[in-house]
Amino acid sequence: MDTNETVEPVVPEEEPIIAPEGEVVEEPVEQAPEAEQPQEDTFTLTRTQMEAMELAVKQLASASDQYARLGAEYENFRKRTAKEKETIYQDAKADTITPFLAVYDNLQRALAADTDAESPHRKGIEMMATQYQEILGKLGVTEMDCKGQVFDPEKHNAVMHIENPDLGENVVAEVFQAGFMLGDKVLRFAIVQVAN
Numbered sequence: 001m002d003t004n005e006t007v008e009p010v011v012p013e014e015e016p017i018i019a020p021e022g023e024v025v026e027e028p029v030e031q032a033p034e035a036e037q038p039q040e041d042t043f044t045l046t047r048t049q050m051e052a053m054e055l056a057v058k059q060l061a062s063a064s065d066q067y068a069r070l071g072a073e074y075e076n077f078r079k080r081t082a083k084e085k086e087t088i089y090q091d092a093k094a095d096t097i098t099p100f101l102a103v104y105d106n107l108q109r110a111l112a113a114d115t116d117a118e119s120p121h122r123k124g125i126e127m128m129a130t131q132y133q134e135i136l137g138k139l140g141v142t143e144m145d146c147k148g149q150v151f152d153p154e155k156h157n158a159v160m161h162i163e164n165p166d167l168g169e170n171v172v173a174e175v176f177q178a179g180f181m182l183g184d185k186v187l188r189f190a191i192v193q194v195a196n
Contacts, residue, residue: 094182097141101180101188104132108178136180144179146172146190155179155186160193167195 045053107129114122136142144155151158151170159176167173172192179190 090182090185093139094185094187097136097139097182098187104129104136105177107132140183141187142181144181144190146175146179146192148172151192151194155181155190156192156194157189158194159191161196162193164195169196171195 107125110125111122111129114125116122133143146156148167149172150168151172156172156179162173164173171194172190173195174193175190176193177188177191180187
């Protein structure tokens with residue numbers, strides 16, 4: 001036998017089924033499936049499906065709430081770090097400027113000691129003092145105007161008290177060392193004499 005030959009299966013012919021009385025019964029003909037008719041738009045859910053849907057709605061609400069909270073926390077963090085950054089910058093600026101205020105004091109003392117208004121030495125010191133004041137101004141540093149003002153313990157440091165009927169009570173009579181502000185922050189307290 002040749003291995004390349006194909007063997008076809010033998011299909012027996014169908015014979016009609018004969019009923020006992022001799023009548024020929026035809027085989028039942030398979031009916032073609034009827035076209036599916038569109039069903040009404042009814043949607044029913046089982047209890048399990050309803051519970052699953054309610055759980056999904058709760059999870060969605062929870063996730064939305066967490067997202068909103070996370071957004072708010074991030075916004076607060078961003079504002080807080082920006083404020084801290086500004087504060088650190090201002091503190092570093094104040095720490096840098098404060099030691100240079102002693103130079104300003106020395107320039108003012110030199111001007112007070114040199115009484116000759118026409119001296120080239122005095123004119124040089126005046127120029128340096130003016131330049132120094134301009135630099136401080138550009139950095140946002142201002143000198144406190146204390147003389148004749150009411151004593152403020154948040155800006156002034158009283159080292160002496162005098163009796164002066166011409167001045168009111170708690171009025172700054174004399175300034176021994178100028179005080180400075182950096183914006184709203186006291187950079188250095190003014191050392192003053194206060195009238196009682």
